[in-house]
Amino acid sequence: MASPPRRRLSGLDQPRKRGVSLRDAYDPERFGRVSEKVARYIGSWAFIAWMTAVVLSWVLWNTLAPENLRPDFFPFIFLTLLLSLQASYAAPLILLAQNRQTDRDRVQYQEDRQRTERLLADGDYLARELASIRLALGEVATRDYVRSELRDLVEDLAARMDAIEAQRRETGDDRPA
Known part of the structure; x- marks a missing residue:
């Protein structure tokens, strides 16, 4: 006569199955x-x-x-x-x-x-x-401000060059500036 199959105990490396309890289903x-x-x-x-x-x-x-x-x-x-x-x-x-x-x-x-x-x-x-x-x-200097300052400087340099050229003509100096 064969003996009934033995229930295998779970090892320590296996999680135990949890039973269903009322506390798990309770939702306050x-x-x-x-x-x-x-x-x-x-x-x-x-x-x-x-x-x-x-x-x-x-x-x-x-x-x-x-x-x-x-x-x-x-x-x-x-x-x-x-x-x-x-x-x-x-x-x-x-x-x-x-x-x-x-x-x-x-x-x-x-x-x-x-x-x-x-x-x-x-x-x-x-x-x-x-x-x-x-x-x-x-x-900070804006673009328009810088342009106007450069324009004034160019005009000032042109006026100085014209003055130097006029002075050279009066003295009769033919040397290049």
């Missing part, structure tokens, strides 16, 4: 996301239409149906109980969804404020850089 944000979905649905026209249809059909059934088939009679206490139960669950879910939205808005406002502060700082930096460039350019 899941209830918040569900509450936002519920609050979004409760605030929709579809919910209002369905709720109106259910209440109307409840009232019509309990007023027009035979008495032995009516679960709730005229003051409709059971309907009031159901609506109160629905409201008692809806109100905290809506408040939770509003709190989560407020938290998201606060984070968004903080990011917007930080972005605005960075943009203002960048704008200030660029304004200072532009002012320093303008000051530096004020001290």
Whole structure:
């Protein structure tokens, strides 16, 4: 008779298989996301239409149906109980969804404020850089200024050469200058 196959133990070089636990599947944000979905649905026209249809059909059934088939009679206490139960669950879910939205808005406002502060700082930096460039350019000779100075020097040299040439003619000197 053959012995049953032995279970092979994993070695130290092999990671152990982890079992599925509830702690691994727990997501603390899941209830918040569900509450936002519920609050979004409760605030929709579809919910209002369905709720109106259910209440109307409840009232019509309990007023027009035979008495032995009516679960709730005229003051409709059971309907009031159901609506109160629905409201008692809806109100905290809506408040939770509003709190989560407020938290998201606060984070968004903080990011917007930080972005605005960075943009203002960048704008200030660029304004200072532009002012320093303008000051530096004020001290640097521009092309037009250099051209006008060179033109004045050429005119001044031409006038001196003309004066030297006129003086040589008066003295009668034929030597080249």
